[in-house]
Amino acid sequence: MSLADRLTLAMRIKGISQAALGESVGVSQTTIWKLMNGKTSSNRKLYEIADFMKVNLDWLISGDGEMENNHQKNEIEYIGNIKEGSIIVKGEAIMKTDGAFQMNEDFNGRLKFHSDDPNAFALKIKGDSMFPRINSGEFVVIEPNIIPSSGDEVLVRTKDGSNMIKKLEFHRDCTYRFTSINQNHPPITLDEDMVEKIMFVSAIVKSVRYLDTQDI
Template identity: 60%
Template structure:
């Protein structure tokens, strides 16, 4: 029988909710949901509210017994893409120190709901952020969410470089970022060199991608 965290991941991946949406629905902090998604929490205090938000059976989520209730949850494509689905804008081809080059030839959608109309997805290519992000997985970026310390972020510098980092702090006209892959050291960057810092809402499996040519 799979674990609570494995059942949660199945339900969360199929729900189409962002971590922000789920935290709001359950009335908990987003870090609490982030720990569940990352596998750092093996139980959850508000499991009834969690089951309701994920639209799964409470008994299945809490103990693994019974039917999950997921069988009827289908992502409907009726001549178009469901409202709120995340547009994929390309691939992030990873290089050294968490920096990457953008390849915008990939075109499609993720079966993942976001209420941020400007949200977009990028497919990660390369292993520099393993095991947190595997090559072939997608990151969902929500520009309208203001990132906080500890959040994973998409960073675009004014010289054109792009990075995915963890925000440590922003103060005294500079940013401090730590690397998702702990083999790389933290970096400090002046405000004047930074173009954008955008919130990374989720990491999504490749199975959730819909190629635009298949629609």
């Protein structure tokens, strides 16, 4: 049984609709539909979905254990050591104004950071246009397989080759609206056909986590 099958089963048993579940955890009905139909298997809202439906998170994600969550919210459960791992650094983002950046693909290495997304990667930030949220020399972690929600920071790649790090404000009526991480810059609106890809920014990581290729 897949994650999609378990989610569909739990929703049927609990009597919860796609619209109700999406509204309760702050995502669109389309996002819930994609999870239920196996269009995606990675979403940062799975914890909130399991909590809302009162099902076991491990069961929902992997099928381990029983469906029902018998733990009380004030209980503390030992879940083991933090997972080890590293992800590839694909380059250096040389920041310009308003969250836009130019890529330097000569910079590489790996970042000591665990991600469940097999396609996760990191970019090193160079420049202070997103200070104090993101400082020069820090890394942003991108998880392409996670569907971003309103309020999430995202990497936006446009069809004309531009790259930006923004905050997703909304996506409706074939239009995206983004706000700048640096509040000195105004929001921007882009039509869907101008956008090549939007990827979830999952973390900002200090430079001490960087592993030079010679250290790997």
